[in-house]
Amino acid sequence: MxxxxxxxxxxxxxxxKRRRETSGFTQDELGRRVFVSGGYxxxxxxxxxxxxxxxxxxxxxxxxxxxxxARMCEKLINNPGYERYFAPVVELEAMAVAICDYEPxxxxxxxxxxxxxxxxxxxSNPLDSEESIETLVRxxxxxxxxxxxxxxxxxxMIMHETAIRIPVGGPEVMAAQLARVADFAGKxxxxxxxxxxxxxxxxxxxxxxxxxxxxxxxPTAYTEGLYTGHLLDDPAMVxxxxxxxxxxxxxxxxxxxxxxxxxxxxxxWRQCANRT
Numbered sequence: 001m002x003x004x005x006x007x008x009x010x011x012x013x014x015x016x017k018r019r020r021e022t023s024g025f026t027q028d029e030l031g032r033r034v035f036v037s038g039g040y041x042x043x044x045x046x047x048x049x050x051x052x053x054x055x056x057x058x059x060x061x062x063x064x065x066x067x068x069x070a071r072m073c074e075k076l077i078n079n080p081g082y083e084r085y086f087a088p089v090v091e092l093e094a095m096a097v098a099i100c101d102y103e104p105x106x107x108x109x110x111x112x113x114x115x116x117x118x119x120x121x122x123x124s125n126p127l128d129s130e131e132s133i134e135t136l137v138r139x140x141x142x143x144x145x146x147x148x149x150x151x152x153x154x155x156x157m158i159m160h161e162t163a164i165r166i167p168v169g170g171p172e173v174m175a176a177q178l179a180r181v182a183d184f185a186g187k188x189x190x191x192x193x194x195x196x197x198x199x200x201x202x203x204x205x206x207x208x209x210x211x212x213x214x215x216x217x218x219p220t221a222y223t224e225g226l227y228t229g230h231l232l233d234d235p236a237m238v239x240x241x242x243x244x245x246x247x248x249x250x251x252x253x254x255x256x257x258x259x260x261x262x263x264x265x266x267x268x269w270r271q272c273a274n275r276t
Contacts, residue, residue, distance in 0.1 A: 008072075008091040008094075008095075009047040009050065009051065010047040011072075011094070011095055012044065012047070012051045012069070012072050012073075013044050013045040013046060013047045014045075015068070015069075015072075016041070016044055016045050016059065016069065017045040019063050019065060019068075020041070020045075020063065023062075023063050023064075025062075025063075026038065027039070027041040027042050027045070028041075030059070030062065030063075033058075033062045034055055034058035034059055034062060035058065036055060040055075051069070051072065051073050052073070053070060053073045053074065056069035056070045056072065056073045057069075057070045071142065071145060072094075074142065083227075083229070085228055085229040086224075086229055088231055089210070089222050089229070089231060090143060092212055092214075092220060092231075093110075093143065093146060093153075093212060094146055095214055095217075096146075096153045096212040096213060096214055097153055097154065097213055097214060097215050098153055098154040098155075098156075098211075098212070098213040099153050099154070099155050099156070099210065099211070099212050099213075100155075100156040100157075100158075100210065100211040100212075100245055101155075101156070101157045101158065101208075101209075101210050102157075102158045102159075102208060102209040102210070102245065102248050103157075103158075103159050103160070103163055103208050104159075104160045104162065104163070104205055104206055104207065104208065105160070105162055105163055105166065106120060106163050106166075106168065107159065107163055107164075107168075107177055107178075107181060108157055108159070109140050109143060110143055110144055110146070110147060110155070111144070111147075111157070111177075111180060111181050111184060111190075112140060112141075112144075112177065113173070113176055113177050113180055114137060114141055115169055115173045115176065115177075116168055116169055116173055116174075116176075116177040117136075117137045117140045117141065118133065118134075118137050118169070119168045119169030119170075119173060120168060121133050121136045121137055121140075123168075147184070147189060147190070152189065155189070155190040155191070156190070156191045156192075156193075157181075157190055157191070157192045157193070158192075158193045158194075158195065158245075158248050158249065158252055159192070159193075159194055159195070160194070160195045160205065161194055161195060161196050161197050161261075162197075164178060164194065164261070164262060164265045165265070167269075170273070171269045171270070171272035171273035171276065172269075172270075172273040174265075174266075174269040175266050175267075175269035175270040175272075175273055178262050178263075178265055178266035178269065179266045181262055182259060182262050182263050182266060185255070185259050185262070186259065191255055192255060192258055192259065192262070193249065193252035193253060193254070193255055193258045194252060194253050194257075194258040194261050194262065195248065195251055195252045195253070196252075196253055196261075199251040199252075202247065202248060202251050207223055207224065207225065208223060208224045209221070209222070209223050209241060209244065209245060209248075210222040210223070211238075211241060211242060211245055218233055218235065218238070219233075219238050219242075220232060220233045220238060221233075221237065221238045221241035221242070223241070
């Protein structure tokens, strides 16, 4: 597998070439329109040169790509708002065809609302400036674009019941957050399961786990600890992580029962918010 940052450059370059040719431009023609040379465009397409935000913004304008290349620079190439150990995961998730997440304490980042994400960031960084917190929140919300793009990756999400009971941000924030999860699940945009308290101790219950699959690269697994993360691509380790995820699926409630529980919890939080 290519190194994650190089893989992001290659993805940027491949998309640039495809969309440029679809629009009927040569490298020289596009270069003139965005005030660089045709060779400069070629270096982007061959992943020789790191994509630059100002050029990407002009490319979006000429190719009418609705900010696609600018977002690529911001969230995959430059990675604002991401810890160094997590930045490669952000790069890879944009290229994944399937993602399986497990979260023991929180709603996974790809589904978080702005208010929920802000509460999480404030709890983790209580002394940071408002500007710093907003940078982190924007970075997290930007990642959600992959679930709205076409084609979106197949997304399977398992949460522990703890994640729907802890009042992150207060009742109103929790009600809106769980409603968002339920809306995505109800529209078939993700498959969600909840591990109930009654399941007792389960494998890897205390640590987040993510599995990612790709069209043209081996699968990966990612797990996280305190101020550190581990991206695994060794086949034996990825196979072991998949078995762990299978165990989590086995003890979780069915998708239908899980959705009903999430919707019920959202209503409980709404009623709680109305009483306050």
